[in-house]
Amino acid sequence: MKIDLTDTTASKINKALVRGRRAIGTPAVGMVLTMVIVTDEENAYDSVKAAEDASREHPSRTLVVIKRHARTPRERTSSRLDAEIRVGSEAGTGETVVLRTFGEVSDHADSVVLPLLLPDAPVVVWWPVDAPDNPAKDPLGMLAQRRITDMYAVEHPLDALEARVRSYAPGDTDLAWTRLTPWRSMLAAALDQARVRITSATVESEAENPSAELLARWLEARLGVPADRVVTAGPVVTAVRLGTADGEIVIDRPEGPLATLTLPGQPPRTLALKVRPTSELIAEELRRLDADEMYAIALRGEGTKENV
Template sequence: MNIDLTDTTSSQINSGLVRARRASGSPAVGMVLTLVIVTDEGNHYDALKAASEASKEHPARILVVIKRPGRSPREKAAARLDAEVRVGGGAEGAGTGETVLLRLHGELAAHAYSVVLPLLLPDAPTVVWWPGEAPAHPADDLLGTLAQRRITDAATAEDPVGALGSRAAVYAPGDTDLAWTRITPWRSVLAAALDQKDATITGASVEGEEYNPSAELLGMWLTERLAVPVERRISDGPGITAVRLATADGVICLDRPDGSLAKLAVPGQPDRHVALHRRATAELIAEELRRLDPDEAYAHAVRVGVGRLQAPAAPVPEAVAEDGGS
């Protein structure tokens, strides 16, 4: 069920949620968190679609905050709140819980905190996600102060790698970034490979697109965990294409040239193929919502600093590239 509310208030929106819930026969129980999405008019559709897919695993009240301050002084003076309430599986973009689109016009755009606070689920955790431009200090942002977890995405910044440095400088427990979530499968496969191979790692390299923040984070994670020099090599992508770990017995290589299927080569063992596809945003959000405690592994990795990664001393020899299964 959809309810459109024009020039409304948070109290009227709550009443609309109750009315829609009763009409659709959908109970309020079962929702485990509130997910607040802070975005703009142009990007809200894709973000809401991803959140709705994630809500099938984590039933949630989804609040989409769309700020429309206006461009002229006259528009800025016209403060108004418009809302669209969606409840029930049949409602477009409603997911399995409740969805409210909040359009904050004029001066009200600067007071999203006051609008959102009365709409949070009582006694349930809150997660705030900025799918596009994020505040310089998410934990100090007024909406960010409401949340147990704050999700940003360095890949959407004008300078994705530079954004990682900014995230490290202002990190607070509860912060995370989708650039980190994207490398979970890489970290899992590499950790499993090292569990199977008892060898001392003497060096490492990460290959990926030039401005890919996930490739940088993966290199920073390897630097922190292995305490070895890590080279950052540039490839044509897509995304991260290969990781190589140097040992006395040879090179452990995880190579994914097509963004889907990877080959894991471990000295003394037969090569294996590993499904390592590039995941959709809905999968990334669903992963982040599985744990709401501070991610200490991310904190340690992002604080290493992109300046710690090394440029390769020389081009990669053709023979080495072939060994990686390219």
């Protein structure tokens, strides 16, 4: 079910949500969090689709904030809020409210979002593109326990990474880091099997890949060895090589969903290592809302030498 409201208020939106749930016969809802997506029109569809797919695992109220740029003098001086409400099958297992702000309302989007947050439930803010330099200090970010950015979506991702280092606060995370979860799990399992001392590390990837840089920094921090960065054709991270006295530990994924794991003195093994869609990345981030200490370590390249 869809409800469109023009030149509306947060109070009217809340009342429309109640009417919508009653109309479809589900006045009581079991949503566990509020997801706030701050995006533009171009990226709104894909972002909402990913959040609604993730809501099948984490039922949520999704608030999509789209700040519309003024095109005429009248729009620059006017202030307006339009809303599109989706409940039932239109919104995954939760409900979605698309908020389009015009004029001065765009400068105070937090005052629009605040009355629409689920009571006594965690808040997650996700910027698919154009994240603020300091998410924790952003007015919308200050409402959240978890703040998600994506360095892969910016023009200069390694510059964005350094900005994240300077502004990091507990609760910050980035999808460039989330994409590494299968790699980190496989590396940890490989080191558990090999039980050898690591003497060097190499991360291979396409140029300017923020996930590869985070992975290299994480290996340096956790293993206490320098990690070389090698540029390949991609896509994304293509291989990790760990040097030992007995030979290399290698996870190689030049393309496709399969990787090859090679341990010293053992035959190669084929493992599943696909590039995951955004919905799976968001669903993973919503499983934990506490501070991600490993992300902080990877950002700063700090830590003590130990097995991954």
